[in-house]
Amino acid sequence: MDSLVTKGAIMFFTQLQAAKQGVITDEMKIVARKEGLSEEQICSLVAAGKVVIPCNKNHKSISPEGIGKALRTKINANLGTSKDCKDYEAELDKVQTAVKLGADSIMDLSTHGDTRIFRRVLTEKCTAMIGTVPIYDSVIHHQKDLAFLTAKDFLDTVRLHAEDGVDFITVHCGITRQTVHQIKTHKRKLNIVSRGGSLLFAWMHMTGQENPFYEYFDDILDICVEYDVTLSLGDACRPGCLADATDVCQIEELVRLGELTKRARQRGVQVMIEGPGHMALNEIQANMEVQERLCDGAPFYVLGPLVTDIAPGYDHITAAIGGAVAGMHGASFLCYVTPAEHLALPNLQDVEEGIMAFKIAAHAADIARGIRGARDKDDAMADARKKLDWEAQYALAMNPDRARRIRESRAPEKDHEDTCSMCGKFCAVRSMNKALNDEFIDII
Ligand code: SF4
Secondary structure, X not given: OOOOEEEOOEEEOOHHXXXXXXXXXXXXXXXXXXXXXXXXXXXXXXXXXXXXXXXXXXXXXXXXXXXXXXXXXEEEEEEOOOOOOOOHHHHHHHHHHHHHHOOXXXXXXXXXXXXXXXXXXXXXXXXXXXXXXXXXXXXXXXXXXXXXXXXXXXXXXXXXXXXXXXXXXXXXXOOOHHHHHHXXXXXXXXXXXOHHHHHHHHHHHHHOOOXXXXXXXXXXXXXXXXXXXXXXXXXXXXXXXXHHOOOHHHHHHHHHHHHXXXXXXXXOOOEEEEEOOEOOHXXXXXXHXXXXXXOOOOOEEEEOOEOXXXXXXXXXXXXXXXXXXXXXXXXXXXXXXXXXXXXXXXXXXXXXXXXXXXXXXXXXXXXXXXXXXXXXXXXXXXXXXXXXXXXXXXXXXXXXXXHHHHHHHOOOOHHHOOOOOOOHXXXXXXXXXXXXXXXXXXXX
16 A cells, blocks of 8 residues: 555554644645635644545645535536537536636546546546546446446446545445335335436345445445545435425435444545435525534535426526525535536536536625635625726626626717616716715716
């Protein structure tokens, strides 16, 4: 194991093992600088499992980020090929766009072709954290249909992804034969909508065996320690519609994820927990609080939640609304949703819209949580608006090009070009500036 780091008499493989011994790693220093916290604060948050720094030793190009409630909310973009859309170049374009627009991590969810080449390009070149779901790749890599895969095949895929430099892996360890029974007896409206969860359910149903990611959890921990892979404990039973939210299947799995969190931390493996899903707005706060309690403050990574089921084509909005509320109440990592959700593999424009929606949600949550410096740009924007300083407004905008393009496409006339074409000479800001300066306010 050449991943062992020694500092004097202290030895560690993972960020968590280092933090528990009070060692401040280079990655912790970078995260501290980015977040405006002290290195000691980051070290103690990592030691307590409240912050994770997903950073595989083989991902050399990474710019490390911390994920946790005390830090800026991070966002993830899901990408990757499918059998119907298998253009690797197009996926790489999406990766570059996603990182440029501010995605903190990329999850490669490829389910077609030579997935290893794409994965290795990502960990060789991408500065963002890289995540995968090894069970998707098990079928592709071993070229076996689901029923013929063995527990060893699944574990070999986990090792393959760890060797390739993946920073965090989603493994659905919390679904067991008990859950299979639960799903069959407790009728849900939409059963299981997690792709990995449904594959495991099907595998257990067909083979009669226990979930290998649960049964061989300790072997997975060994691999994670060796490469410092962070576990993202997947929520196979996340609700896929409002009617299934916060039901017994979801909560029963969450209880088990809490138990597994303790086992992983004892072994020195960093852990975050994945969460819902589809959920009415009024249920989100309670769900965040229950997760925090059951999983001892492990960072919560949520998909949305989508707060209504009837807006296909606009699910980046339904999910960003839920994401902002989830973030305000403690979720620290938001998985983006694009307008193509439930409909198709996202194209480049879908990726852009999804990322911008979630940047806004994450930022809104940071302001609400009082994250240090989160509101600085908002206050500067208010100053620029008061001065009708358009260049300053563009510079502060999350997407300066879009702001400029819209204003300039419908520019005001020359005698009131300091305003915009929304109100022209009825501009409230202009009128107030002139009135408070004792100037004449010309409207006609
Ligand atoms: S014209 Fe209206 S919308 Fe435009 S800057 Fe002035 S007050 Fe705002």
